[in-house]
Structures are given as C-alpha cells and as structure tokens.
Amino acid sequence: MRFIKILFLVFVSVNVAGQGVIPKPYYDVRNGATYSFSELNIQYPEECSIEAHYLQKELASRNFKVNFNSSSSYNTKIVFVVEPRHGVQPDWYRIQSDSDIIISAISSQGIFHGIQTLLQLIGTEKGSFKLQHLLLYDQPRFKWRGMHLDCSRHFFDTDFIKKYIDLLALHKMNTFHWHLTDDQGWRIEIKKYPLLTKIGSQRKETIIEKNFEPYKGDGKLYGGFYTQEQIKEVVAYAKERYITVVPEIEMPGHAVAALSAYPQFSCQQQPLETLTTWGISDDIFCSKDSTFNFIFDILDEVLELFPSKYIHIGGDEAPKVRWKECSHCKANIKKHNLKDEHELQSYFIGRVDSFLNSKGRKTIGWDEILEGGLAENAAVMSWRGEKGGIEAAQQKHNVVMSPGSHCYFDHYQGDKKTEPLAIGGYTPLKKVYSFNPIPKELDKKYHEYILGAQGNLWTEYIATPEHLLYMALPRMCALSEVLWSGAGKYSYEDFTSRLISHFDLLDSLGYNYSTALFNIEGKSITENGKLSIALQSDFPEYEIRFTTNSDEPNATSTLYKAPIVIDKNLMLKARLFKNGKAKGNLFSQEYKYHLAVGKKITLSNPPSESYNTGGAQTLINGVVGSLPWSGNEWLGWRGKPMNATIDLGELKDIKKVKIS
Numbered sequence: 001m002r003f004i005k006i007l008f009l010v011f012v013s014v015n016v017a018g019q020g021v022i023p024k025p026y027y028d029v030r031n032g033a034t035y036s037f038s039e040l041n042i043q044y045p046e047e048c049s050i051e052a053h054y055l056q057k058e059l060a061s062r063n064f065k066v067n068f069n070s071s072s073s074y075n076t077k078i079v080f081v082v083e084p085r086h087g088v089q090p091d092w093y094r095i096q097s098d099s100d101i102i103i104s105a106i107s108s109q110g111i112f113h114g115i116q117t118l119l120q121l122i123g124t125e126k127g128s129f130k131l132q133h134l135l136l137y138d139q140p141r142f143k144w145r146g147m148h149l150d151c152s153r154h155f156f157d158t159d160f161i162k163k164y165i166d167l168l169a170l171h172k173m174n175t176f177h178w179h180l181t182d183d184q185g186w187r188i189e190i191k192k193y194p195l196l197t198k199i200g201s202q203r204k205e206t207i208i209e210k211n212f213e214p215y216k217g218d219g220k221l222y223g224g225f226y227t228q229e230q231i232k233e234v235v236a237y238a239k240e241r242y243i244t245v246v247p248e249i250e251m252p253g254h255a256v257a258a259l260s261a262y263p264q265f266s267c268q269q270q271p272l273e274t275l276t277t278w279g280i281s282d283d284i285f286c287s288k289d290s291t292f293n294f295i296f297d298i299l300d301e302v303l304e305l306f307p308s309k310y311i312h313i314g315g316d317e318a319p320k321v322r323w324k325e326c327s328h329c330k331a332n333i334k335k336h337n338l339k340d341e342h343e344l345q346s347y348f349i350g351r352v353d354s355f356l357n358s359k360g361r362k363t364i365g366w367d368e369i370l371e372g373g374l375a376e377n378a379a380v381m382s383w384r385g386e387k388g389g390i391e392a393a394q395q396k397h398n399v400v401m402s403p404g405s406h407c408y409f410d411h412y413q414g415d416k417k418t419e420p421l422a423i424g425g426y427t428p429l430k431k432v433y434s435f436n437p438i439p440k441e442l443d444k445k446y447h448e449y450i451l452g453a454q455g456n457l458w459t460e461y462i463a464t465p466e467h468l469l470y471m472a473l474p475r476m477c478a479l480s481e482v483l484w485s486g487a488g489k490y491s492y493e494d495f496t497s498r499l500i501s502h503f504d505l506l507d508s509l510g511y512n513y514s515t516a517l518f519n520i521e522g523k524s525i526t527e528n529g530k531l532s533i534a535l536q537s538d539f540p541e542y543e544i545r546f547t548t549n550s551d552e553p554n555a556t557s558t559l560y561k562a563p564i565v566i567d568k569n570l571m572l573k574a575r576l577f578k579n580g581k582a583k584g585n586l587f588s589q590e591y592k593y594h595l596a597v598g599k600k601i602t603l604s605n606p607p608s609e610s611y612n613t614g615g616a617q618t619l620i621n622g623v624v625g626s627l628p629w630s631g632n633e634w635l636g637w638r639g640k641p642m643n644a645t646i647d648l649g650e651l652k653d654i655k656k657v658k659i660s
C-alpha cells in the first residue's frame, strides 16, 4: 500500500522554481498542489523549546503571525515530532506538508535542520506563503561540514561572527573552525598571560596590497581580540545552531604574535614585533620545557571555553632554521633520540597531543603534522592537496579534506581583472561543486576515515565583512551541497538553477555574494595552425554580446554565434545578458598576435600539477601572463626544466623569441 502511494507521488512530482533548497535534500517529492499560510501555530515537545522559539523569531521577522500550542484561530500547524527511528543519523529529518507542516526527527538537531529547509522553502516571501504539498526525507553524506575563518590577519567582530554562523546553519554546515592566532595578531583573551592580547593583538600597521618589495605599509595601528565572555557567547550561539566551534591555536609556527608578547618562548629570545606583512616566519616556538608549560596553560583556558572534541593546533609552515641553531632544541633532539628537526616537530605535536588526550580531547592539525610521524590520535586537515589526507587515512587517522585546489575560498573565483585583489589561485564555483572529499586513489577500506571537508577563508587580503562574504558565497553553497547531498549526486546545472533563486534569499538576509558564475570564459581553439576564441558561459540560454573596439558591450552589441578568429592584435570584450540585463562581470582580454599563435606545441616535461590549469595551449594562445598569478595564464615547472617545441608548419624567419 505504502509502496503504491510513494510511486504515485513520484509520478506527479513537479519541480517548482523558487522552492529549491541548498543543499538539496536526499528525497524531495512535491505533488503540485499548494496551500497558503500566514498564521501559524507551532506545537512542540519540551526538548525542542529552543528550536520552536528560534523558528518563531525567524517567522516573525518575515511578518508571519505565530503562536504556540494554543487553541487560537491560527489554523496552520507546524508540528515538531521527536521519536526514535532505526538506521538514520542524528541529523535526519522529515518534512510532510499538506494542510499542516510536520517536521519529524530523532532529536532536536534534526528538527533544526528541518527548520532550515522550511525557511529556504519560504524563501523571500513575507507575511503569507504558498507551500507545495511535499514529502521530504533528508540526512547528510559527511560528518564534518566545515567553514574556517582567519580572524588574525583581519579581525571580525562578534556580531559578524554570529552572522557567519547563521550562514553556516542555513546551509547545514556543522563546524566553524576559528583561526584565532597567527603571526599578525593574537585574538583570544588568556587571563594568565595578559600580554598576549595587550601586545600580541596589535600590529603597528598593515602592508598595502602586495607591496612586499619595496615594502609599503598603511601606517595605521591595527588590532582587536575576543574577550572570554564574547567567546562563550559565540560558542553558545553556535551550539543552539548545532555548530561546533573548533578553535585553532597555532604552533610551533605562525606564533610571532605570541612571541612578541613573550619572547622568552622563542629560540633566540630577542624582542619581536607582530608582523605587518604576510608569509612564513622563521621565528617559531622553541621546543624547551617552559614553552610547553606556557602552551598547556593557554590550552587549559581554551578548553574551558570550547567544548569541542577536536582542538586545532595548526602545525603548518614551521621553518626549522631557528631550531637548527638553538641549544635547547639541539639538546632536545639528542635527549629524545630524534633524527632531525622534522622529528622534533613530531615530538612537539605529540607532546601537545598527549596533553589534549589527557584532558579528553583530540588533536587536529594541518597536514605538516605528518612530518616525522603522526601523533597517536591526531586527525589531519589536508590542505597541500590530497596527499596528506590519503596518507593519514591509510594510517587509519581521521581526515578533513581542505585542498587548496578546491577549498581555498581566498583564491580568485573569476577573472582577476574584474575581481578584488586576492592571494592568487583560481577556484571558480564550478570547480568547488566538482569536488569529491574522497580521493579517487584512496582504497575503499579507508573511506570511513574521511570525516568530510572544509572551506578555508584566509584573510590576508580580506579586510571587511562584505568582501569576506563575497569570497565565501556562493562557493560555500556549493561545498555545502558536496558535503550534505554528496559529491556528484546532482548536476552543476541543477545546482545553479536553485542557486539563482537562493541569491534572492541571500539578498533579503543581507549576505553579499559573487556573481562570477555568470562570467564568460574565452576558450582557445587551435585548428590548422589558426587560433580562434570560443566564448562560453554556463548559461547557454542567455545571450553573449561582444565588441572588438574596446567599447563596453551592451544589450545591442554583436550577438556571439561562432568562435572569433585571432589573426591580428585584438581587444575582445564580452558580457552575458538575460532579457537585456547584464549578468556577471565583463570579459575583457587582449590577444597579441605573433608567429607561434595557434601553432602546434609539445612539452617534453609536463608542467607541475599545481601550475597547469590550461595546459600547453597557454603558451600559444596570444594571452600574455599577468601578475598576480591566477592560475590560468601561466604554466610552472618544478624540478624539471621547461622544454617546449613549437612547430610553425613551414620555414619562417624568426627575429625574436621572448619568454617571461
């Protein structure tokens, strides 16, 4: 009977624009009928009191009339049902709506996710809403659905942190990785060591853009930190949204802010200043015993504030030059029978890991903690590609995948000519959506060790909430779907069709986002020794309009129909239009014509994987690489020489060969 009913629902299911959900639920069937509601009566068991009041507040802010468990005239019921159920995860929920809305779960956690889905179904509607009859079951693919935020390089106040946590909750992310310490600022109050914030939370100025050499600073004192009271408030706020806050206290590297306050814990014990530029510092924590006592005291206070199972201790980018010269560190290597400084790093992490274990917690660190041997219970966050994650999983350690190639949201997401200054890289939305946290080469028996993945937001070049959200969105939406719904479960087209209405919701909630997904890409085609440029977008139903005379394209410029041949120097500008309205950013590319353009090229050594976005064509496509590096205009070789052969197809006089 039940089977027949489900079949019936499937046959009449419809996909209605404007009621898409991100991340997409596991099972979502609508039967076409709709009903309106505006006055709602929330009925809930006591254990869901917080969730009921949360929903009431959210609905009230959308001008709905809401009350609780009353016999008033509010005739649409939203009923929370919590009951045991076999074979489902703690996040599981179900929504059924016909004339009432019933959200079922095995705990208040699932009810909360159901509420998020309901709020997305309501979208931007205010005061009254037409909901479809639906039946929806849902639970996540991965356990660790994380977003990171670097609050050291730039400081974000607690009002914004809460707004960020709300954004995570809306997308059913469950982990907020809070990067609280680094070379440029210590951001967490530690009562036993007041100088950490008094001195370490300040830097005398900040480098302007990328003026490293010659250095140019802005001359403005910069600082900020979170009091322990503020941190408690954030942790409690996150907890009500089923988000775990994992603090990161960096060691042994990225510690200059701490050492500026307490230089006695460095190897050289010389005065240091919090850094005003970005990068990696040679000054790191010394491995002497007094440093460990200092770190354990700090962690004691951190553990009081953060109830998370995992504590992130960094571990990345710790040069060993100071340790090599330091009498304490050299003595430690001898005393503990270590082979070298890399094993000393492993000893360092291991000692902190033992401390955390003794307090009932677990260590997580960047993949450098694999160096010299992984601490017994430590989990690895794989950022330098997937390799560290694969290695750790094979050693039966838990892993969170966060490779720079797909999960670094400080990278460019569109053409750098039209994007705000970023650290580099090129990680467009589509690439994030294509991410699979389970590496292809990892044997099935180790898959269980991949807890999930995380998007990272380093803030060297991100100073304001608006810019931060622009970098986070919509890439975080894509990652949330990879992590909740599962990698490859739905097509990119399915995702973007929901994303377009999701943008309206983000607008109404006051979240800035990038529209680079509407950008046009110029794809080089070489055929018979000729180069032409195909203009492409992910929205074939929209129009591409272009110019070759440097004018900005508008809705009446030439409609693009076929690839444009490059047989002379050319300035090509193009833009996407829908119903006469421009979408995304301007495509603008200068093509320099020369003898090698469009000719056959072979490379005897392939470029290194991280620097090979466009392949050999990159060198003969008429595009001159510009700085800062953003992936697609350059090739890079590491270890092996570059060796390119360009076949001009006939004998030609060559006047000049130029390479940069």
Ligand code: ACM
Pocket (backbone or CB within 6 Å): 316, 317, 366, 383
């Ligand atoms: C990192 O990006 N240094 C973990």
Ligand code: ZN
Pocket (backbone or CB within 6 Å): 266, 267, 285, 286, 287, 288, 322, 323, 326, 327, 328, 329
């Ligand atoms: Zn030392």
